[in-house]
Amino acid sequence: EAEVAQSPRYKITEKSQAVAFWCDPISGHATLYWYRQILGQGPELLVQFQDESVVDDSQLPKDRFSAERLKGVDSTLKIQPAELGDSAMYLCASSPDGRNYNSPLHFGNGTRLTVT
């Protein structure tokens, strides 16, 4: 079964440092999502791409977070500078086409970030 690839699996960084996460969606999936999940909470959408375009980044803290999907395939999420409150699991997901209302998500393994 095709998978969403994410790296790294774990990242420990000091506050004020920069950190980046990478995601490669399932081949052919047009829609890519970055979610953040704090322990004990459900995943919260940070940004959603349709091909290379951002369609929703309303919950992305734009003063420190940025995301890109330049060629409409893989994507990078960056945090600069990292803060203690950013410690969480960062999940990437993809779907064949998010414009289809019945399109479920396929998640990658996630990147667990710890900011010290």
Place this chain on the structure above:
Amino acid sequence: RKEVEQDPGPFNVPEGATVAFNCTYSNSASQSFFWYRQDCRKEPKLLMSVYSSGNEDGRFTAQLNRASQYISLLIRDSKLSDSATYLCVVNRPQGNSGYALNFGKGTSLLVTP
């Protein structure tokens, strides 16, 4: 009010028991509904979609009540391996851009011997 609300539990049940989880959603324009399962420190995985007429997959039954904006998941004959967090997921229209999926906080289930 949160867009998707679930009782966080935990639900502790013995093997073989039947257990039900409920979920309410606030956006009446939502059109698709899912239950995801998440094991500890793992990614969420799709358990089943929820259809208007209700649907069943083995020991799992999902129901949707659009009038009350309410979704349920019933697990019969619980197994130890059913222990996990169950996430209720509801889509949200984004104008002309498609749909986003909103997740509840999850309901924790522990099945004991």
